[in-house]
Amino acid sequence: MNDLFDLTGKTAVVTGGTRGLGKEIAKGLASAGANVVVIARSISEEVLTELSKEGTRILGLSYDLQDINGYKQLLEHIDGEMGSVDILVNNAGVQRRHPSVHFPKEDWDFVMDVNVNAAFFLCQAAGEKMLAQGSGKIINLASLLSFQGGLTVPAYAASKGAVMQFTKSLANEWAPLGVNVNAIAPGYMATEMNEALIADPQRSRQILERIPAGRWGTGQDIQGAAIFLASKASDYVNGYTIAVDGGWLGR
Numbered sequence: 001m002n003d004l005f006d007l008t009g010k011t012a013v014v015t016g017g018t019r020g021l022g023k024e025i026a027k028g029l030a031s032a033g034a035n036v037v038v039i040a041r042s043i044s045e046e047v048l049t050e051l052s053k054e055g056t057r058i059l060g061l062s063y064d065l066q067d068i069n070g071y072k073q074l075l076e077h078i079d080g081e082m083g084s085v086d087i088l089v090n091n092a093g094v095q096r097r098h099p100s101v102h103f104p105k106e107d108w109d110f111v112m113d114v115n116v117n118a119a120f121f122l123c124q125a126a127g128e129k130m131l132a133q134g135s136g137k138i139i140n141l142a143s144l145l146s147f148q149g150g151l152t153v154p155a156y157a158a159s160k161g162a163v164m165q166f167t168k169s170l171a172n173e174w175a176p177l178g179v180n181v182n183a184i185a186p187g188y189m190a191t192e193m194n195e196a197l198i199a200d201p202q203r204s205r206q207i208l209e210r211i212p213a214g215r216w217g218t219g220q221d222i223q224g225a226a227i228f229l230a231s232k233a234s235d236y237v238n239g240y241t242i243a244v245d246g247g248w249l250g251r
């Protein structure tokens with residue numbers, strides 16, 4: 001492993017790291033040498049075994065990230081088990097689809113709670129420790145809908161716009177103190193979150209036709225950007241959102 005991208009001995013936390021993009025990010029960070037803590041509402045032995053194949057230490061924690069008041073205790077627990085957190089990936093996210101005219105308030109609140117509130121306050125809790133140690137890498141999962149409005153997903157678009165913006169806010173405050181805060185905006189990725197889109201033949205075809213790379217993305221497509229933003233290679237990258245989208249935004 002090139003020294004610039006080597007994560008040996010680092011402790012990474014990946015929220016929602018048990019499936020979809022989060023699982024691939026966790027694998028990617030482990031393949032670069034990091035010990036990885038995955039946090040999700042439920043953890044299976046199968047996933048932990050899969051992640052352990054890279055040979056680094058893996059810890060799975062069942063936790064509902066909507067319990068924001070428990071973050072300090074959660075981080076103390078991680079500190080005790082795996083050492084201080086060097087890398088935080090705020091990957092957990094949720095989606096709700098309804099025409100805006102009928103969008104239910106409870107779904108709006110749910111999406112904002114997980115995608116914005118949980119992500120921001122986990123940045124705050126982990127950031128406090130990173131600032132004390134004078135180093136750290138935070139990677140937030142933004143979206144193409146940080147830039148665009150999407151269709152029938154107003155809460156998700158609002159939430160991902162917020163993620164991109166608070167990533168910049170945190171970077172402005174924390175860059176001088178040794179903590180890098182950046183984001184990744186995945187394009188259309190074939191994960192469970194997009195099952196409804198993939199199952200709709202018309203929308204699925206329209207999306208595919210607009211992707212310059214000519215295919216939907218996969219979790220593996222995100223690994224390079226995640227390793228880059230977690231490593232020394234990105235020490236002078238602050239507050240930026242990297243699109244990994246097969247060219248979608250340039251079109």
Ligand SMILES: NC(=O)c1ccc[n+]([C@@H]2O[C@H](COP(=O)([O-])OP(=O)(O)OC[C@H]3O[C@@H](n4cnc5c(N)ncnc54)[C@H](O)[C@@H]3O)[C@@H](O)[C@H]2O)c1
Nearest residue numbers: 016020021040041064065091092093141143186189191193
């Ligand atoms: N799939 C895409 O095309 C796409 C595109 C752009 C952005 N993203 C973003 O990337 C991230 C991962 O997406 P994905 O497609 O892998 O999603 P996914 O639905 O497959 O996985 C999301 C993960 O988050 C976890 N999670 C959700 N709420 C949680 C909570 N309250 N507590 C603990 N864990 C919770 C789930 O358990 C799951 O492991 C999300 O932030 C998503 O918005 C995805």
